[in-house]
Each structure stands twice: as structure tokens, then as C-alpha cells.
Amino acid sequence: MPREEGSKLSRRAWITTTSGVIAAGLVKTQSDAIRLVAQEAPSASSDPTRVPGRLVSGIGSRAPAEQPRRLLRAEALSSSSRTPLADLMGTITPADLHFERHHGGVPDITYGEHELLVHGMVDRPTVFRMSDLTRFPQVSRIQFLECSGNGGGVYNQDRMPTEVTVQALDGLLSTSEWTGVPVSTILREVGVRPGASWILAEGGDAAVMSRSVPLDKVMEDSLLAYGQNGERLRPEQGYPLRLFNPGYEGNTSVKWLRRIEVTDQPTHTRDETSKYTDPLGDGTVRQFSLMMDAKSVITFPSYPYVLPEQGWWEMRGLAWTGRGRIVRVEVSTNGGRSWVDAQLQGPILPKSTVRFRHLFEWNGSDTLLMSRATDETGYVQPTVQQLWEARGPRTSYHQNHQRAWKIARTGEVTFGLGELV
Amino acid sequence: MSPRRWCRSARRGGVTLGLAIVVGGCGGASEGGDVAIMAEGAAAGSGEALASHAPARFGFGASADEARVALWDIDVRPDGAGLPAGSGSVAQGRQVYTLYCVSCHGATGTEGPNDQLVNTEQWDAYPAGRAVGNYWPYATTLYDYIRKAMPQLTPGILTPDQVYGVIAYILWMNEIVPEDAVMDAQSLPAVVMPARDKFVVDDRVGGSGPIR
Numbered sequence: 001m002p003r004e005e006g007s008k009l010s011r012r013a014w015i016t017t018t019s020g021v022i023a024a025g026l027v028k029t030q031s032d033a034i035r036l037v038a039q040e041a042p043s044a045s046s047d048p049t050r051v052p053g054r055l056v057s058g059i060g061s062r063a064p065a066e067q068p069r070r071l072l073r074a075e076a077l078s079s080s081s082r083t084p085l086a087d088l089m090g091t092i093t094p095a096d097l098h099f100e101r102h103h104g105g106v107p108d109i110t111y112g113e114h115e116l117l118v119h120g121m122v123d124r125p126t127v128f129r130m131s132d133l134t135r136f137p138q139v140s141r142i143q144f145l146e147c148s149g150n151g152g153g154v155y156n157q158d159r160m161p162t163e164v165t166v167q168a169l170d171g172l173l174s175t176s177e178w179t180g181v182p183v184s185t186i187l188r189e190v191g192v193r194p195g196a197s198w199i200l201a202e203g204g205d206a207a208v209m210s211r212s213v214p215l216d217k218v219m220e221d222s223l224l225a226y227g228q229n230g231e232r233l234r235p236e237q238g239y240p241l242r243l244f245n246p247g248y249e250g251n252t253s254v255k256w257l258r259r260i261e262v263t264d265q266p267t268h269t270r271d272e273t274s275k276y277t278d279p280l281g282d283g284t285v286r287q288f289s290l291m292m293d294a295k296s297v298i299t300f301p302s303y304p305y306v307l308p309e310q311g312w313w314e315m316r317g318l319a320w321t322g323r324g325r326i327v328r329v330e331v332s333t334n335g336g337r338s339w340v341d342a343q344l345q346g347p348i349l350p351k352s353t354v355r356f357r358h359l360f361e362w363n364g365s366d367t368l369l370m371s372r373a374t375d376e377t378g379y380v381q382p383t384v385q386q387l388w389e390a391r392g393p394r395t396s397y398h399q400n401h402q403r404a405w406k407i408a409r410t411g412e413v414t415f416g417l418g419e420l421v
Numbered sequence: 422m423s424p425r426r427w428c429r430s431a432r433r434g435g436v437t438l439g440l441a442i443v444v445g446g447c448g449g450a451s452e453g454g455d456v457a458i459m460a461e462g463a464a465a466g467s468g469e470a471l472a473s474h475a476p477a478r479f480g481f482g483a484s485a486d487e488a489r490v491a492l493w494d495i496d497v498r499p500d501g502a503g504l505p506a507g508s509g510s511v512a513q514g515r516q517v518y519t520l521y522c523v524s525c526h527g528a529t530g531t532e533g534p535n536d537q538l539v540n541t542e543q544w545d546a547y548p549a550g551r552a553v554g555n556y557w558p559y560a561t562t563l564y565d566y567i568r569k570a571m572p573q574l575t576p577g578i579l580t581p582d583q584v585y586g587v588i589a590y591i592l593w594m595n596e597i598v599p600e601d602a603v604m605d606a607q608s609l610p611a612v613v614m615p616a617r618d619k620f621v622v623d624d625r626v627g628g629s630g631p632i633r
């Protein structure tokens with residue numbers, strides 16, 4: 001049989017190609033020999049059952065053919081990169097694919113030298129080092145982080161795109177298991193004074209990024225996070241320390257955190273006045289719009305996928321809400337004329353993404369796929385028309401409306417919301 | 422510390438605001454009940470409450486004296502808190518702007534390539550850009566931001582006089598202050614910005630009511 005012949009051939013080849021180096025004393029161990037075999041084997045076309053595989057290694061890597069990448073907005077100090085949502089499964093974002101948004105580049109900070117100053121309306125102003133912070137009782141939670149600018153490209157009626165990926169549209173969303181110490185534990189340690197109602201969180205980056213956050217929020221469930229998906233934070237996510245405000249717009253989860261000041265008023269920093277505020281079309285501007293309301297996106301099928309044939313397909317996507325748990329995701333295959341409940345993959349965690357799936361039979365006709373999420377408060381992800389009515393046609397941030405993907409008769413999938421507006 | 426003692430401590434510390442669930446647990450339920458309620462409040466039942474035998478204080482970290490706090494306490498608020506001594510005029514600010522700002526913001530603060538700084542056109546529905554003159558609600562934010570983040574390639578390089586001066590110049594370009602204006606810790610917070618009263622508190626509440 002071929003296998004027998006092949007084995008003999010392999011062995012002969014091995015002896016032939018390696019005898020010289022063995023004689024030269026270069027092969028001292030079994031691993032040297034295997035490495036030689038691996039080098040000699042014509043790997044691309046060979047049968048992996050007939051050549052030894054690679055050895056154990058200090059750190060793993062993706063299969064060469066699997067190289068998902070973040071999508072860069074621009075190579076600039078203040079820029080962003082987006083998570084390749086269509087390439088991912090389940091809910092956890094690999095840490096090296098977590099979206100980025102920073103305003104002055106990624107700083108290089110030495111773990112052992114980083115300090116967090118907590119002061120203001122507290123009894124005991126204190127400087128904590130990382131060795132102090134990691135010694136406090138620790139918690140871990142799986143929760144999403146989303147930039148409130150996510151999805152801004154699919155709001156303007158006059159500029160509704162078609163050939164756009166879910167990564168480009170909604171890739172400022174990632175989910176991680178975050179580990180750290182609750183802010184409440186640290187504020188208990190320093191003693192918050194009566195009358196306090198806000199904190200100012202400030203980063204140690206070149207932008208000294210600063211945001212005000214209500215004290216009741218950070219006391220409820222915010223973390224000083226130093227871990228992400230089982231390892232220390234990546235530099236792009238705030239190494240060695242970030243604030244993490246579950247369910248709040250991502251910008252408030254200040255990275256490279258070096259200072260918390262307890263105050264009795266917001267500071268009105270640039271990123272809560274000139275930026276991250278939402279004009280409502282009536283001459284007013286919504287400020288401190290911190291909560292990320294319920295939203296869902298279909299990640300498969302989505303542009304530029306082409307369905308190769310009719311038949312059974314599984315629609316897949318993510319749903320999340322800053323207000324707690326997702327309780328329902330409905331999907332439509334006819335542009336919202338009728339809806340059916342999608343299956344939700346448990347466990348459904350609060351302020352985390354939920355994977356939803358729905359099996360559908362594509363009959364080869366024009367099809368418009370949609371999803372809409374409902375959270376535990378009863379809030380239903382709105383249509384874009386509902387947001388236009390509430391905030392006018394040109395608001396910015398928090399555009400969490402329902403999306404749509406169109407399957408053409410050719411099987412080509414494009415962004416389809418333009419069909420409905 | 423028991424949950425009950427933590428509740429008392431939190432009240433002493435004045436942090437009961439918004440802790441509806443936790444505070445509710447302080448009302449006299451059994452000790453065990455407090456634990457369950459606190460866990461729910463802290464992180465939805467995931468067992469995150471501090472251990473009942475945790476100490477009142479851990480004592481980790483080092484005390485920060487006034488000098489240490491002052492080293493990093495650089496934010497500035499709308500009421501002027503945090504503004505340092507010093508001053509700068511429109512004329513002085515023009516020099517600062519020409520030296521440090523023009524390359525990114527343009528000769529008149531409108532050319533870019535980075536953010537537009539100048540726009541005197543007021544608006545009813547949506548702003549045409551988010552410049553100082555038509556969108557920024559507080560002049561103090563200019564100090565907070567410029568001191569921390571500008572110039573982009575050499576942040577933190579400007580002296581207080583230079584920051585005050587360049588703010589005076591930017592406000593003058595936006596027709597908010599006269600050409601003889603001088604900015605300092607008293608005059609800057611007194612500047613009333615054109616867009617100040619446009620900003621409203623977020624009224625979204627979730628639930629099944631109207632979309633906001």
C-alpha cells in the first residue's frame with residue numbers, strides 16, 4: 001500500500017539527507033533529528049501522517065492560513081482599529097484582535113514603575129503600585145467593550161453603504177474576560193467623603209485621556225482591570241492598568257490609568273464636551289450619554305461573503321446591552337416583515353455579548369436578513385427610522401439601530417439597510 | 422468587615438448615592454441576606470462581594486501628601502478649580518499658536534489637517550463641525566486639554582503663560598473675547614461660551630418606553 005511504500009521512502013530519504021550531518025556531529029538529540037526531518041520534508045504537499053510534526057514551543061501561533069487582522073482607520077496618533085467580527089466565533093475576542101482607540105498613541109509603561117494616585121474627596125489620598133493593586137481581592141468578568149462611535153457609518157440616509165464589512169461598520173466592539181480589583185474596594189480603602197458624586201479618571205498616555213464617571217456607577221461594578229483573557233492587559237488595552245466601566249461607552253474605560261480624583265462634579269473634559277456628545281437635531285446636545293443600549297449585528301453571512309448555493313444556512317451574530325442581560329434576539333429574512341426568535345447561546349452574561357444563531361433555508365431569491373435585540377429592561381433595539389425621529393438625521397454616537405444584510409440572487413451579500421430607507 | 426459594617430462605612434463615606442440595591446441591603450435584613458443582596462448588586466450574583474472577614478482597611482499603598490498630589494493633579498474644572506497662576510494675552514498667544522499649533526490646525530484655525538478650532542457660525546439643528554466658537558461649552562476645557570495633550574508631538578511643553586495666551590488667541594479668533602483680552606485664573610472661567618446652554622443631560626432610560 002502507498003503508506004508502506006511512503007514510509008520506506010521517507011526513511012530512506014531521511015537516512016540519505018541526514019547521514020552527513022550525523023557524521024558531522026550536528027545531530028545530538030532526537031529533537032535535532034526531527035527538526036532536520038521537518039526541514040527536509042516537502043511540507044506543503046506531504047501527508048502529515050508520514051512526517052513528524054513540529055515540536056513543542058514556548059508560545060503558540062495561528063495556523064499560517066488563519067491570519068485575522070484589525071482594520072486600521074489611519075496610521076495616526078489619534079486613531080482606531082477594528083475587530084474582525086466576521087472571523088470570530090463564540091463571544092471572546094482574542095486579545096490581539098481587541099479593537100483599539102487611542103488619542104496619543106500607545107505608551108510604553110514599565111509595570112513595576114506604574115502608579116495610581118487616588119485623591120480628591122477622600123480621607124486618605126493614596127498612591128498604589130501594581131503590586132498593591134494586584135494584592136487586593138480580585139474578580140474576573142466576561143464583559144463587552146464598545147466605542148460609542150461604533151456604527152456611525154450606517155446612519156446617514158444619503159450615505160448608506162452597500163459594499164462594507166461588518167468589521168468596518170461595527171468592529172469597535174470586543175469582549176474579554178477582564179480581571180482586576182473593583183473600584184469600590186479601592187474607594188473603600190481610601191474612604192470617600194460625604195458629598196462626592198463623580199470621579200475623574202485620567203490616563204498616563206501622551207493625551208492624558210480624561211473622563212468623568214458618576215460615582216454610583218464605579219461603585220456599582222467598575223473594575224481597575226489589569227488582566228484580559230487570562231494574561232496581563234495588552235499595551236493597546238491599557239497596560240498595565242485601565243478603568244473598566246461595564247456597559248458604558250468605551251472611551252470612559254480610561255486606559256493606562258494613573259489617577260482617580262473623587263469630586264462633587266464632572267470635570268467637563270474635552271472628551272465629554274467637544275467629543276462623545278450627541279447633537280439631537282433640535283439645537284441641544286446630549287452630554288454624558290454613557291450607557292450603551294441594546295444592539296445586535298449579524299456577522300454571518302455578511303459582505304463580502306458569497307453564498308455558493310441554495311439550501312440550509314445558519315445566520316450568526318452577536319447581541320449585547322449595557323443595561324444588563326439580553327433576553328431575546330429576533331431575526332428576519334424578509335427585511336423585517338416577519339420575525340422569529342433566534343437561538344441564544346448560553347450562558348447569557350450581563351453586560352456581555354451573546355452569540356445568536358438561526359437556521360434558514362435560502363431559496364435563491366433576494367433576501368434581507370435582519371436582527372433585533374431585546375434587553376432585560378424591555379428595551380428593543382430600534383429601527384433607524386426610530387432613531388431619526390428621536391435624534392434627527394445627523395446625530396452622532398450611539399447609533400445602535402437594526403442593521404440588514406442583503407443576499408442577492410447571485411448569492412452575493414451586501415449591506416442592505418439602504419433597501420429599507 | 423461584615424457586609425453590614427461595610428454598609429455603615431459606605432454611608433459614612435457618603436457613597437450611598439445610587440447604591441440602591443446595596444443600601445437596600447443595609448436596612449436591617451439578616452447578615453446572610455445582606456451578603457446575597459450585595460453580591461447581586463456588585464456583579465449580578467457572581468460572588469464578588471468582599472469576604473465577610475475582610476478587614477476594614479487593607480493598608481496597601483502609600484499615603485500621598487500634598488506635594489505628590491500636586492504633581493499629577495492637573496485637571497481644570499468649569500468653576501476654575503485647578504487653574505494655575507500665570508496669564509497670557511491674545512498677542513502673546515498668537516506667537517505660541519504660530520510656533521506650536523499652525524502646522525496641525527492651520528493659519529486661521531480652520532485649515533486642518535487636524536481638528537477645526539475656529540467657527541463662529543451658530544446653529545439651530547446640527548453644528549458644522551465642533552469648533553471652540555460653536556460647540557465647546559466651557560473655556561476651561563481648553564486649559565485642561567491643551568495642558569495635557571498639546572502640542573501633539575511634544576505634549577506638556579507649554580508654560581502656564583503660554584497656555585493662557587494661546588487660549589486667549591483661540592477665543593479671539595472665535596470672536597468670543599476682544600483683542601486686548603488677557604486670560605488668567607479669574608478671567609478664563611468667566612468666559613461664557615456661545616454653546617454652553619445647548620448641552621443637556623442624557624435622558625435615555627432603557628425599558629419599553631419611547632426611543633430617545
